[in-house]
Amino acid sequence: MLRNILVVGAGKSTSYLLDYLLEKAEGENLHITIGDLHPEHISDAVKSHTHCTVVTLDIFKDEQRKNAIEKADIVISMLPARFHIKVAEDCLKYAKHLVTASYVSDELMKLNPQVKEKGLVFMNEIGLDPGIDHMSAMQIIDRIREQGGKLLLFESFCGGLVAPESDTNLWNYKFTWNPRNVVVAGQGGTAKFIQEGTYKYIPYHKLFRRTEFMNIEGYGKFEAYANRDSLKYREVYGLNDILTLYRGTMRRVGFSKAWNMFVQLGMTDDSYTIEDSEGMSYREFVNLFLPYSPTDTVELKLRLYLKIDQDDIMWDKLLELNLFDSSKTIPLKNGTPAEILQHILEDSWTLGNEDKDMIVMYHKFGYEIGGAKKQIDSNMVALGENRVHTAMAKTVGLPVAMATLLILNKKITTPGVQIPINKEVYEPILEELKKYGIHFKEHDVTYLGYNPDSIAG
Secondary structure: OOEEEEEEOOOHHHHHHHHHHHHHHHHHOEEEEEEEOOHHHOOHHHHOOOOEEEEEOOOOOHHHHHHHHHOOOEEEEOOOHHHHHHHHHHHHHOOOEEEEOOOOOHHHHOOHHHHHHOOOEEEOOOEEOOEHHHHHHHHHHHHHHHOOOEEEEEEEEEEEEEOHHHOOOOOOOOEOOOHHHHHOOOOOOOEEEEEOOEEEEEOHHHHHHOEEEEEEOOOEEEEEEEOOEOOOHHHHOOOOOOOEEEEEEEEEOOHHHHHHHHHHHOOOOOOOOOOOOOOOEHHHHHHOOOOOOOOOOHHHHHHHHHOOOOOOHHHHHHHHOOOOOOOOEOOOOOOOHHHHHHHHHHHHHEOOOOOOEEEEEEEEEEEEEOOEEEEEEEEEEEEOOOOOOOHHHHHHHHHHHHHHHHHHOOOOOOOEEEOOOOHHHHHHHHHHHHOOOOOOEEEEEOOOOOOOOOOOO
16 A cells, blocks of 8 residues: 655755655655646656656645645645645644644644644654754754763854855855845844853844854855844753853855845835836936935945945945846836845846755854863755755755655654654654765864853853
8 A cells, every 4th residue: 555645835945855755655655746836847757757646736725735635644745834734734634744844833833732632743843944953953962961961052053055166256145045035034033142141132233243153174164143033942952051052044254244235225124115116227226225416326325325445345246236237127016125135136146057055054062071161063064966956955855755754654753743853853864864965074172162251241
């Protein structure tokens, strides 16, 4: 009897996920049903596979959705996060396990008692970040605790970047994931974290000027800016009394300082629309944010406003984006500044067919054991193959697929709405990921901490 896995949504992140499941289909007795709103976008190689059926699935058509879920043994939802709840409620009704790569929402968490009661596994946050970050962090945290160590510091960074051979612009950056998330990153709340027992806050307008630096062997220097809320991870990882907890997003050095120009101009604002934006030139868009002058050019006004010289690399970065081009126009009707900026950046930062992306993850663990303070730094670099088989799709899709099979094979059995922080989940998945080139290198380094003689924190 074939076991039916339903994959709902077959977007950018599913290339490796589908390849993995179809590769295992014969040996594991699987049939993969892919339900998508646009099945015509799914590759012929996938569609024609003997263990695969592709169906048109609109999750807002209740009957269609319920029928597909009822026939499945386990459901993978790769939909945008806000739509998971519809799928989850049906999974609960028809007693089906569920796997997603998204953050656990409050409404999903409310289903936890019923999910447990039915003995179901609803595994979430099992992609990259969240996902591989949880698993790789908990593996080392658990190991330190088992040895009798006490955690003092945990810092964690992740970035979706462009591989060195495809790094062809002055920003050292291309979009490898949802461009909108990049443009509005850091908004919607002050960044908060804890450093040596002192709470720290970074407001949005200062976020990109407070960065931390790190080196990765073979790949050079990177920087990271703070994520919005690092503190929620205290409880998740059982680090309630930790002195330092900080999570951030990685970029190549110099990106944040340059990005800050857009923040200071107001171009990342998504809270209002610009009337008559359709047909506006890039140059006119830039001029909206600058003071009026009867004599000065847009270029001169911008340089004065941002205090940058014409021989500054910052200026070259702006020129590279064709920001002052009067022939390039914006196709968006009444777009917000952030939406318009996104369009302009997509012009320059979209991956070419043969471009490769790169995922970088970096953890720091400071701990005390036997009266001595120690630190482990752990990092992972994954490279993509091309625009379809990206490192992002690999690191998001493979853990999802692996967890699905482990649940189906009753290797992961703890019921409930959960994330991958338990050994029964992270140990087999991290081990299997090594076969696909996704592995962490650990380094014992000196725990620097902070100078106790200076002002604390």
